[in-house]
Amino acid sequence: MGAKRADGRVNRRMDEVRTGMHKQTVKAVAARRWQSSFALAACLVVVSAGIADVMATPRDQARRIHDRLAGVPPSAEILDQMEQRILSSNAVGAAYLAMDNRAFYDVTLKNWAAPWTNREGDVFVPLNDYSATVIGMVRDDVPFNTLLSADILYSGPSSLPGVAAYSPTSNAHYEDMERQGVNLMTQLQQQSQSALSGLPPEGTAGVMTTRAAAQAFFVAGTNRAMLRFTLMAHMCRDLEQVADTTRAPDRIRRDVSRSPGGDSRLFLNNCVSCHSGMDPLAQAFAYYDWDETARRISYSPGDVHPKYQLNADTFPYGFITTDASWDNYWREGQNSLLGWDPALPGSGYGAKSMGQELGNSGAFAQCQVEKVFRTVCLRSPENAADRQQVNTMVGAFRANNYQMKQVFAESAVYCMAD
């Protein structure tokens, strides 16, 4: 592997390993006595072994595809089959073969989705209904543009040994599945979210109304977090990237000071740039909350949650939320570049239609593709060729009913000879 050999960082890091081995205490396990010997050997294998050239052969490309998609090396048999498919100009077919490995679901997709389900972006969080739903939707090629709006949820069968039954008040079902090593590729079952969670169908909004998302983003606060973290996870933009001071501030709630610390410049130059677009969108969540006592999502159609009226004296002239109607002010101005669907009205009532607004935008599709590209190629698009590839995949993604596996396959093929 010429690239490996050429990359001095590997050697440098391995030198660190060698040094570190003498400094740190390693957990006592079966064969303590030979730890230093084998570790040294481990380093030497990399340092001194003759490494062949780049990904020149179809077999190496097949191995790369499998490694990147499933996260694990293929068996010899699968590698042979993938090699043959590549030789037959069916590299995408080879990628689909790799995605038949359960690790693609148990590992790659689980780790892909985990950071989206919590504020810290922690990848170590347990499997939950949010990440399981992402995994299931990818597996079943459910149109991914419904991720933020569908009445859908994935869970395991009710009869799995050692696995608690699904409950809207606990994550134990998913944690047990992970602990028991349940095969997510075969065991996840598509469910009606409304049937499981008790939300009315019109109150469901894909992963945004999962238990995990509610716990992370509807807890306390003002529900703006749900929009912000959804933007970050699925539009690949934090608020700084959509800031626009020129949007009308008429929907900014009363809890936002227009003169923070006595200086309205802060509001006019900073606060307004996010809140003017964020608040009219986050109004879609006016009926939701995380019930800390019941440990579940709370939904009160028709009753705006009191958190929307917090700190009303901060600016009494601010907007008063009376319902869950939302408007997308970002359809105009610089954020019109996010590619909003002209077939949608740009306004609505409740989280479901707002999720459709986000999910059908060009930025959403672009974001999903770029996330896959990053996961599979281990890097971001960095030049015109990469960007062209991403654009091509975005086009195919939207044209082919938002099938996410296709994106994974095409990305893996694009990077197989990197």
Place this chain on the structure above:
Amino acid sequence: MSTIRQFPRLRTLAILAAAATLAACGSDVETQTNQPGAPPTSGAYSGPPPATEDTQAFMVNVWANLRLDTRCGGCHGTDGTSPTFVRSDDVNLAYQAVSGLANLTSPGDSMLVAMVADGHNCWLASNQACADLMIRWIGDWAGGDGLQGREIELTPPPQKSVSDSRTLPADPGLFQTTVYPLLNDFCASCHSGSVANGVAPFFGDGDVNVAYDAAKARMNLDNPAQSRFVVRLGSEFHNCWSGNCVADAQAMENAIASLASQIPLTQVDPNLVTSMALGLFDGIIAAGGNRYESSQIAFWEFKEGAGTQAFDTSGVEPAINLNLSGEATWFGGWGIDLRGGKAQGSVASSRKLHSLIRATGEYSIEAWVVPANVVQEEVPIVSYSAGGMLRNFTLGQTQYNYDFLNRSDATSAAGTPALSTPAAAEVLQATLQHVVATWDPVGGRQIYVNGELVVMSDPSGGGLLNDWDDSFAFVLGNDPSSGNPWEGVVRLVAIHNRALNPEQIAQNVEAGVGERFFLLFNVSDHVGLANSYILLEGSQFDSYAYLLAEPRFINLDGAGDPGSIPLEGMRVGVNGVVGTVGQTFAKLDTTIGGSAYEPSTGQYLSRQAAVISLQSGPDIDEFFLSFERLGASTNVFVEATPQAPAIADSAPGSRIGLRTFDRLNATMSAVTGIPVTETDVRDTFTLVRQQLPSIDSLDTFVSAHQIGVTQLAIEYCNALLEDTARRSSYFPGLDFNASPNVALAGAGRDLLLDPLIDRMMGVGLQSQPVRNDVRNELSALIDRLSSCGGSCPAGRTVTIGKATCAAMLGNATMLVH
């Protein structure tokens, strides 16, 4: 006359329909007169007693306050200059003389007020403060009615078209070469922050940026002769530097004209559908006096805007005039901005708090404040103290909490323990808030924020104030020693010697703070109805913006239903330009007329307010409204088409990376055949999971990662080699019970290495290390581990197998992909 109620929480108004007049407060609030303070003495009065009750009221409230030689008595006393309205020989004659000088219906319109406001022998450094005191005294004479509930007549403002204008540039360069030299040469000895006892505003400061900010509001580019700088020199003769004020004023006017001539005119877009234009002060004053003030004994509104003193205009003598020191500047729209400085009264004048509060045994501290942040701790906002350890009272801040400390027989000399608002409630915010701290001898302390009772009970209970010390000083924003600064803006402070009740506090919250105006924007031409206006309540919001609130359509003739007039997309323009930021009414889409329209009150268009950037200052900035549609006039607002930003190439990143934690675990499981759920394996993985790489970038790899990889590899290999069936299956033909020199010699070594290399590294891959190189390394390891001197202990072959397995499994051929 009909009374209408404005939107919740906003001040109530009454409009007289036909006359189109406004009342400054709702009729549902009982107004109170201020208690008479002890007037200053200037010799005992020995003349005839007041003949009437009104004369008595005049005597107590006005005459006694003005008869001092240092005020009006020096000239207008007995045998003095006519009118002798403060003559001491006969108060009844003084009463006759004051006729025509005082307007009891509208004290602010009194001649006495106008005279001192124009600087006629004002006894304070601030004409505004003298005028305020005069209004208060006349209002007290009138029984308070003059201060509250007065009707405001809506009269057409000056009709000015929206005109081209000049706007000061952001860069101070032009200013620096034109006006600044005069200011820096002749004004900097006082108006600079870098001189001792510098007087704000600092338009002569050595830092031209500081000077420019302070000077903007004092330069009228469209009419240089009306600039404040010019008027101050030419008409008020303020510190002319040459001895010839006319010449100095002309020099200043020339400099400002030179500046203006170099700034291009901003052309008004001819396509705009606009109202007529208005300056803030073209509006009709809306700020009423409907505060509850009957127990008010000290009062600061900070209207001065310049100088180093904030005057106590409670009318209760002695006035506690506060000296500003340190980082204390004036705040636009009334207030002081404290950033380490303080405003402190003298011990002598502060003593009135001691005497008047101890007389009643109760009091309230009332303030409109804007804390600068929510991180400062145990800092005083309003304090009557000698420092941190000795105080009579302190209203302070600790992060999100207001603290109230009061010295009584139930608390310490420092007023501790403090009573604080609940931390979890986070009631203190870095925004404009009304806070009242009350004390009464039964219930003790309470704290109200924005009219809401936040702290209901005082664990220390009530008590007596007998231990109060009259040698303390009243101070804002710091301890008297200046050692504990609070940062924020104080916009109003009042001290009452009664514990205000919730209704009284609510009344003062409703009264608001700062100066407000009714701005009438003429839109008659667009709606086809004479004397038709869009009315907004305007004010200076802070030093950097205006607030324009609650637009409504009104016809000053009280015309009937105007029909159906569409109004869409209203925006506020300033100085000929419609800005893009803060246009709260841009989405407005409504129809004037119909059931929503009342001839007497007009029609509300929105309950909201726009915050619009201040440009040159309230003396100069000129507002107008523009519409996308108003009546038959339209101007489609077209946004510029945004351009997608160009994306630059980034540096090429690595094409390879690390397997992260779950991938490592799954990979080890896949190549060893040991399930991830195997107990020992799962336990070890759980142990090292967060020690393993969590992101794939090679740059992030550290030695701790390798330790984790090693531990996990050992565990997998242990599970593989310790299980007879598994190892037999994985390494068919290898006799693990034989000694190493037998089992791992010759072909036996292949039986160990081939399965490991084939399954863990793969076969036929050019992207992996050369197989023989790897094999040689592992073989050398086996050789070293087999050197037992011919007497290897039992199980050595298994141990070597585990070592070799772990070396193969835990290295970069697996870790990097």
